[in-house]
């Protein structure tokens with residue numbers, strides 16, 4: 001069936017007539033050379049076929065319409081805005097935007113019977129691939145590059161934007177091939193583009209509805225089932241939570257797990273870092289570039305990081321250590337007004353450290369919640385793979401930080417991805 005796009009590109013002069021005078025409109029502010037904008041484009045077009053012409057699908061090039069974007073509070077690309085009879089409605093969506101979030105906002109603009117009719121038109125899609133990779137970090141991307149170069153149809157599915165953890169690392173200085181330290185985002189961007197250039201297909205910022213390891217298939221975004229001959233699990237790991245009152249409540253609202261993403265918001269402010277390993281120590285040094293003070297709270301009597309980083313922490317006058325203390329609660333009174341309740345290790349003294357914001361770096365747990373219990377894991381839940389990256393489930397491989405192993409680095413993830421891909425290539429041919 002020929003595709004009928006209802007998308008219209010406009011500039012700021014046409015905003016009044018095309019958006020504000022329309023009954024219903026969705027507006028995509030996009031930019032050039034913007035990977036998340038490309039990801040959104042793969043969702044915007046099919047949705048325009050479903051919801052258009054009832055809803056006007058509008059695109060505005062942000063770089064050339066900055067004044068309008070700024071006036072509307074649009075500070076990044078892509079940003080999606082929804083309008084009903086000239087008034088902004090619904091959520092302002094930005095970054096790696098999920099299809100379901102767009103649908104939810106579009107549905108809220110329409111009467112229930114129209115929504116039902118539109119949903120009835122959504123066609124189910126079956127896709128076949130040689131290899132399905134779950135997770136597009138360094139491990140998954142490297143595997144993808146090798147597999148695509150071996151002419152195997154490879155699809156990478158990622159619940160976020162591809163790139164993995166590296167994308168949030170401010171500087172990488174130990175990945176071979178680059179004399180000067182490079183920005184983590186750029187490294188992951190280059191890996192992603194290399195995978196694309198070699199022919200890897202992506203399903204990015206998708207919702208994973210179902211993963212069947214044994215049949216090597218997944219269902220994404222409620223309408224596409226992808227079935228493959230082989231599968232690689234490369235979902236990495238995520239930061240551990242402290243599990244104290246207040247943590248869940250204030251995540252993203254004063255509590256962060258990513259210094260690269262959020263340290264910039266603490267210019268000249270007082271920050272608490274919880275943890276005492278490599279991440280806590282290295283990220284504290286980074287946060288100290290912005291903050292007025294950084295207090296590292298750690299439950300043990302000494303830091304467990306590499307010696308060089310510990311020496312740097314001791315030499316940094318902005319950083320103070322509060323060792324032998326356990327955090328029992330995180331409180332928030334107002335924006336940039338928080339309290340971290342701590343107890344000494346004897347358990348007899350409780351006090352509250354006042355702070356503008358809290359960063360938590362206490363370790364990681366593997367992203368395996370979508371996978372069945374049929375996978376063999378170590379006692380921490382990391383997947384056990386053999387030296388060819390084969391798991392105990394036939395045809396299913398695993399690579400990178402999700403694996404049980406001693407060292408978790410970009411180079412070791414890239415190595416696992418390489419081994420998995422070469423093993424699969426040999427097996428398939």
Ligand SMILES: Cc1cc2nc3c(=O)[nH]c(=O)nc-3n(C[C@H](O)[C@H](O)[C@H](O)COP(=O)(O)OP(=O)(O)OC[C@H]3O[C@@H](n4cnc5c(N)ncnc54)[C@H](O)[C@@H]3O)c2cc1C
Pocket residue numbers: 134135136137138139140157158159160161162163164165166168169171172173174175208234235236237279283367370399400401402408409410411413
């Ligand atoms: C703060 C910090 C700094 C670091 N600095 C360095 C450094 O300087 N040098 C170095 O070598 N290493 C560094 N590391 C470690 C390095 O980032 C990791 O070892 C590496 O990213 C692991 O790659 P990966 O592909 O296994 O996993 P990840 O990079 O974690 O990628 C996993 C991908 O899977 C996706 N995913 C997760 N769950 C699902 C799911 N259910 N379905 C689909 N997709 C999913 C994620 O969105 C992500 O894109 C750092 C780590 C941190 C946290």
